[in-house]
Amino acid sequence: MKQAIHIFAKDARRLWLEIAVVLAVTALFAWLYPQTWMPTRSYASMGMEAGVSVRNTSALAGLVSVLVPVSWWILMTRLVQSENLVGDRQWWATKPYEWPQLLGAKVLFVAVFAGAPLLIAQWVLLARAGFGPLGYLPGQGYGLLLAAMTMVLPVAALAVVTSRFGKTVLTGFGVLLALIAALLVVGWRKNGDFSVMLPWHLADLLAVTTAAAMMFAYARRRVGLTRWLLAGIFLVGLGMGYLTYSTTVIEAAYPASAGGVSMRLGMDGSRLATANLAPNLAGKKSVDVSLPVSVTGLGSEDAVNLDAAQVTVKALDGRSWTSPWEMENRDHLQAGVADATIGMVIDEAFLEAVKAEPVELDLRFALTRMRAMGTAQVAMEGRDFAVPEFGICSPVPDVLTSYPTGIRCRAALREPPLTFISVRWADDGCAEGPAALASGLAGGGWTGAVEQGPADLNLAAVWSSGLGLSNGIDQEKFGKRGQNPQRYLCPGTPMTFTRYALLGRMLTAMTVTNFHVPEWRATGAVVSNRTVILP
Amino acid sequence: MTITESTREAGAKPYTGVVGHGAAIRTEGLTKRFGGTVAVDRVGLAVPEGAIYALVGANGAGKTTLIKILMNILRPSEGRGTVLGVESADLRGKALRRIGYVSENQEFPEWMTVGAMLAYLRPFYPGWDRGLEQELVRQFDLPLERKLKHLSRGQRMKAAMAGALAFRPALLVLDEPFGGLDPLVRDELIESLLDRAGETTVFLSSHDLAEIESFASHVGYLEQGRLLFSEEIEVLAGRFREVTVTLDGSQAAAAGKSRPAAWLLYEATDAVVRFVHSGAGAGTREELEAQFPKARAIAMEPMRLRAIVLAVAKSSRERSRA
Numbered sequence: 051m052k053q054a055i056h057i058f059a060k061d062a063r064r065l066w067l068e069i070a071v072v073l074a075v076t077a078l079f080a081w082l083y084p085q086t087w088m089p090t091r092s093y094a095s096m097g098m099e100a101g102v103s104v105r106n107t108s109a110l111a112g113l114v115s116v117l118v119p120v121s122w123w124i125l126m127t128r129l130v131q132s133e134n135l136v137g138d139r140q141w142w143a144t145k146p147y148e149w150p151q152l153l154g155a156k157v158l159f160v161a162v163f164a165g166a167p168l169l170i171a172q173w174v175l176l177a178r179a180g181f182g183p184l185g186y187l188p189g190q191g192y193g194l195l196l197a198a199m200t201m202v203l204p205v206a207a208l209a210v211v212t213s214r215f216g217k218t219v220l221t222g223f224g225v226l227l228a229l230i231a232a233l234l235v236v237g238w239r240k241n242g243d244f245s246v247m248l249p250w251h252l253a254d255l256l257a258v259t260t261a262a263a264m265m266f267a268y269a270r271r272r273v274g275l276t277r278w279l280l281a282g283i284f285l286v287g288l289g290m291g292y293l294t295y296s297t298t299v300i301e302a303a304y305p306a307s308a309g310g311v312s313m314r315l316g317m318d319g320s321r322l323a324t325a326n327l328a329p330n331l332a333g334k335k336s337v338d339v340s341l342p343v344s345v346t347g348l349g350s351e352d353a354v355n356l357d358a359a360q361v362t363v364k365a366l367d368g369r370s371w372t373s374p375w376e377m378e379n380r381d382h383l384q385a386g387v388a389d390a391t392i393g394m395v396i397d398e399a400f401l402e403a404v405k406a407e408p409v410e411l412d413l414r415f416a417l418t419r420m421r422a423m424g425t426a427q428v429a430m431e432g433r434d435f436a437v438p439e440f441g442i443c444s445p446v447p448d449v450l451t452s453y454p455t456g457i458r459c460r461a462a463l464r465e466p467p468l469t470f471i472s473v474r475w476a477d478d479g480c481a482e483g484p485a486a487l488a489s490g491l492a493g494g495g496w497t498g499a500v501e502q503g504p505a506d507l508n509l510a511a512v513w514s515s516g517l518g519l520s521n522g523i524d525q526e527k528f529g530k531r532g533q534n535p536q537r538y539l540c541p542g543t544p545m546t547f548t549r550y551a552l553l554g555r556m557l558t559a560m561t562v563t564n565f566h567v568p569e570w571r572a573t574g575a576v577v578s579n580r581t582v583i584l585p
Numbered sequence: 586m587t588i589t590e591s592t593r594e595a596g597a598k599p600y601t602g603v604v605g606h607g608a609a610i611r612t613e614g615l616t617k618r619f620g621g622t623v624a625v626d627r628v629g630l631a632v633p634e635g636a637i638y639a640l641v642g643a644n645g646a647g648k649t650t651l652i653k654i655l656m657n658i659l660r661p662s663e664g665r666g667t668v669l670g671v672e673s674a675d676l677r678g679k680a681l682r683r684i685g686y687v688s689e690n691q692e693f694p695e696w697m698t699v700g701a702m703l704a705y706l707r708p709f710y711p712g713w714d715r716g717l718e719q720e721l722v723r724q725f726d727l728p729l730e731r732k733l734k735h736l737s738r739g740q741r742m743k744a745a746m747a748g749a750l751a752f753r754p755a756l757l758v759l760d761e762p763f764g765g766l767d768p769l770v771r772d773e774l775i776e777s778l779l780d781r782a783g784e785t786t787v788f789l790s791s792h793d794l795a796e797i798e799s800f801a802s803h804v805g806y807l808e809q810g811r812l813l814f815s816e817e818i819e820v821l822a823g824r825f826r827e828v829t830v831t832l833d834g835s836q837a838a839a840a841g842k843s844r845p846a847a848w849l850l851y852e853a854t855d856a857v858v859r860f861v862h863s864g865a866g867a868g869t870r871e872e873l874e875a876q877f878p879k880a881r882a883i884a885m886e887p888m889r890l891r892a893i894v895l896a897v898a899k900s901s902r903e904r905s906r907a
Contacts, residue, residue, distance in 0.1 A: 052708065053709070056709075060705055064696055065695075138653055139693075140658075140691075140692060141692055141693050141694060143658055143687035144656050144676055144681060144691075145681060145706065145709055146679055146709050146710065147678065148678045149677070149678065220733070272660075314750045410723040481896075
């Protein structure tokens with residue numbers, strides 16, 4: 051330990067400028083970041099899109115939150131390369147450094163000059179967000195561990211196997227380019243979430259292997275094998291991304307038979323299917339077909355999320371085309387929801403060849419099932435108000451009338467549990483008092499995460515988001531001169547926060563016969579004029 | 586027949602081996618290849634404890650590579666080496682507490698002052714001698730407040746030497762320590778080495794033969810990665826003689842046709858035969874009389890280290906060409 055402290059002190063003396071930059075950026079982050087959760091004024095009453103920021107500091111806060119890890123990377127690269135493992139001319143390599151002490155000195159340095167300042171910044175941010183900072187220490191520790199695994203470890207590993215700062219940066223860009231190239235090769239996918247698909251935490255294993263490869267480099271004072279190991283880890287990571295959507299992984303994560311589930315998905319014949327041309331990054335042309343669906347048999351306390359879908363299109367002449375599993379990322383479905391749609395990405399060339407005749411669609415869905423576990427009733431306030439087991443919310447004022455047009459909420463360490471928020475809108479402002487509330491239109495929206503760890507990967511340790519509530523704008527009035535389309539959430543409005551918990555995951559299927567493929571266009575949300583003929 | 590044999594004062598420091606009887610450094614079949622190039626070729630050497638061993642050879646002969654393998658900076662392709670009884674491939678951490686290493690090619694912590702560098706090194710070595718450190722600083726006239734990057738080449742080598750000597754190492758490894766230094770600095774460094782002779786085994790590489798002859802006790806000659814000889818300088822000087830044989834008339838061409846392998850660089854003109862005898866000893870006089878029975882005169886001259894090395898090198902090249 052004595053040697054580790056000695057090396058630590060030497061590094062602190064040498065890297066004072068880099069340390070000063072990290073501290074300055076972190077302090078700026080703690081100062082500016084609360085701007086990102088301050089409610090911005092709504093412009094909808096002026097006929098403009100809601101949520102336009104009037105604060106430049108909010109953009110600056112976003113920039114500073116990027117600069118925090120960048121300042122770490124610079125500090126870490128310089129730190130690691132103070133005792134470079136690459137090359138044959140290092141002064142330190144012929145001195146009696148003990149590798150556990152050397153590695154310990156580096157870890158201690160990162161903890162003291164990157165981890166501790168961030169921890170303090172998080173306390174400041176939690177306090178400014180209205181949360182008692184000292185009550186979240188274990189979660190903060192977990193969050194810092196996540197940050198270390200995802201932001202610190204990969205860059206530290208690159209610094210270990212490269213000899214100079216410039217080479218580290220170039221190699222980093224090289225890795226990034228390789229990643230982009232790999233994504234182009236395997237095809238651009240929709241949003242993915244490894245944690246859902248890979249319950250065995252392969253990502254954790256990769257992080258541990260990376261750390262082990264670095265330790266090996268320090269122990270042997272050689273980087274050859276470590277370079278190969280890191281290249282292997284990178285390839286496994288790419289493979290993971292590819293396998294996330296493989297049938298095998300999906301079927302492992304979503305069992306086909308889930309007992310006691312009576313829910314069924316069917317085509318909604320009252321609405322039209324739509325189609326748009328969607329060239330992907332690889333230049334391959336696909337058609338994004340949106341299919342209206344209805345959900346039946348779902349309990350009033352239950353909800354489902356369409357996580358991923360796969361479609362097989364069968365033509366009358368026997369030709370068929372099967373899509374890979376695609377992430378759906380659609381809103382959650384509840385009983386009685388009238389506007390659910392499913393997106394399918396289908397090869398344009400195939401669709402062009404078969405579109406003249408009706409086709410059959412065989413759809414498979416990967417679903418997450420959830421059940422309501424508790425409800426919190428609160429009344430809307432004109433200032434910050436707490437929602438039990440959720441967080442703290444603030445009204446978003448209208449730029450003209452200052453009446454609340456929505457809410458923005460924040461929570462400590464992580465997204466709140468998956469929650470459905472239901473509200474009642476007032477059409478004509480809040481001057482009438484509680485009488486305005488009784489006849490208002492209902493609105494609602496989902497927020498939060500169905501699965502939670504002790505903390506999210508979030509440098510600020512404060513989650514914040516504006517809540518998208520349906521029916522906030524009167525579409526009939528929108529854009530019409532002299533008419534205010536904005537609906538309001540007046541103080542005193544009752545709001546219901548219903549928490550949902552994970553029930554399980556399942557695969558289900560649906561077949562649509564005699565489906566006429568809609569016309570598609572290259573750009574814009576153009577809808578087909580053709581009628582969808584239902585079975 | 587007149588046989589004359591000259592002697593000269595040996596420049597080399599006699600080896601007494603005061604520290605112990607083992608080898609501070611030993612290698613067996615040590616080989617290093619970089620792709621298709623063999624930088625070190627099956628080198629086997631032993632550096633006795635207490636010796637001042639000079640590894641000589643032209644630039645690119647493989648001296649630095651050999652030293653880097655011994656210091657575990659490079660890995661051997663084949664063979665093995667031990668340094669103070671430790672496998673060179675395991676030489677790290679505590680095992681380096683008894684070894685000082687100075688190289689002209691090292692990347693020093695240039696941002697440190699001389700004083701900060703010495704202070705930084707101090708805790709790494711349990712045997713660090715503050716008194717010796719101060720003595721070395723005085724002896725080398727080191728500017729403690731100046732950063733290493735602002736030092737001249739000579740000052741930098743002296744600072745490195747101070748850092749390598751202050752903990753009284755059992756072994757001091759120096760890679761081209763005198764290259765490009767002015768004579769005064771060179772003498773200061775050599776003096777500092779001689780001051781520690783006996784308590785420290787010194788293993789150094791150099792291509793300046795005249796210089797090392799003045800203080801080294803042992804010498805090894807490396808050419809194109811191969812170690813052509815490795816022995817005590819006194820012994821080496823004792824077995825190499827420059828022989829000139831004067832014959833009657835044109836007998837020279839016919840003389841010595843079945844010459845021994847120990848005769849190097851054999852040249853014969855009408856009446857004179859010249860060669861280097863690499864195995865001279867007590868029976869050399871009789872051997873030469875037998876080989877040249879009609880010689881008018883035979884002269885045997887002792888050789889300087891530089892001449893010995895040149896003879897061995899030329900002879901080796903001749904053999905390679907043949």
